[in-house]
Amino acid sequence: MQKRLVVLSGAGTSAESGIKTFRDADGLWEGHDVMEVATPEGWAKNKELVLKFYNDRRRQLLSCKPNGAHQAIAQLEANYAVTVITQNVDDLHERAGSTNVLHLHGELLKVRSEINETLTYPWTKDLLSTDTNELGHGLRPHIVWFGEMVPELERAITIVEEADIIVIVGTSLQVYPAASLINYAQQNAKIYYIDPKPAETSHFRSDIVIIQEKASKGMLTLAKSL
Known part of the structure; x- marks a missing residue:
C-alpha cells in the first residue's frame, strides 16, 4: 500500500x-487593499471593482504556466x-x-451563485454584474473571502x-x-x-x-x- x-x-x-503572492508584506494584493477586493463588505460596497479585480487575475492566470x-x-x-x-x-x-x-x-476559474454557494460553475471569461445562473441568481467569484467560512x-x-x-x-x-x-x-x-x-x-x-x-x-x- x-x-x-x-x-x-x-x-x-x-x-x-x-x-503575485496573495498578500504582500504591505497588505496589498496586486496594488489593491485586500479589504476592498477580498471581503463580503468590499463586494457589497463596490461590486464592479471586485469583478474587475478578479477578471484581471483570471486573465493573468490563463497566461501563466x-x-x-x-x-x-x-x-x-x-x-x-x-x-x-x-x-x-x-x-x-x-x-x-x-x-x-x-x-x-476557492478557485479563480469558477464562479458561484450569490444565493446558494454550492452552485458553482467553470468560468474562464470575464464575469459581469449582469451574468446569472439558470435560476436567475447573480454570480460572484468562487473565492473564500476574509470573514467567510x-x-x-x-x-x-x-x-x-x-x-x-x-x-x-x-x-x-x-x-x-x-x-x-x-x-x-x-x-x-x-x-x-x-x-x-x-x-x-x-x-x-x-x-x-x-x-x-x-x-x-x-x-x-x-x-x-x-
Whole structure:
C-alpha cells in the first residue's frame, strides 16, 4: 500500500509562474487593499471593482504556466498516494498533472451563485454584474473571502490526520486556518518545510525538516531525499 503524502501549498508555489503572492508584506494584493477586493463588505460596497479585480487575475492566470514545483509535486504520484491541499486559487497544480487537489480558498476559474454557494460553475471569461445562473441568481467569484467560512477545512483536517508524510511548500505558516493544519498531523508523520525564508516552527513541532530553498528547487531536493 502506498504511503499517504499530503502537500500543503501556498502562494510561493505559484510565484515562480509569475503569479503575485496573495498578500504582500504591505497588505496589498496586486496594488489593491485586500479589504476592498477580498471581503463580503468590499463586494457589497463596490461590486464592479471586485469583478474587475478578479477578471484581471483570471486573465493573468490563463497566461501563466505551471513551474518546476508544480511538476515535481505532480510526479510524486508515481510513488505515493498524494493529496494537494492548497491555499492557492489558481489551477496550476491541476495543469501540471496533480489529480487530487483540494482548494481551501476557492478557485479563480469558477464562479458561484450569490444565493446558494454550492452552485458553482467553470468560468474562464470575464464575469459581469449582469451574468446569472439558470435560476436567475447573480454570480460572484468562487473565492473564500476574509470573514467567510472555509468550507473544505474539515475535509482537509481529516486528510492531514491520515498522512504519513506532509510537505509544506510556498506558505509562510502564518495564514490561518490553513497554518493550523499541521497540528493535526500524526506524531509519527514526517514533515518537510520548503521555504527560502522559513518561519519559526518549534511551536508546531521540533522534528520538522526545513529545506531553505525556493519552491521549485526545494521540491527537487525533497524528491531526492524521500
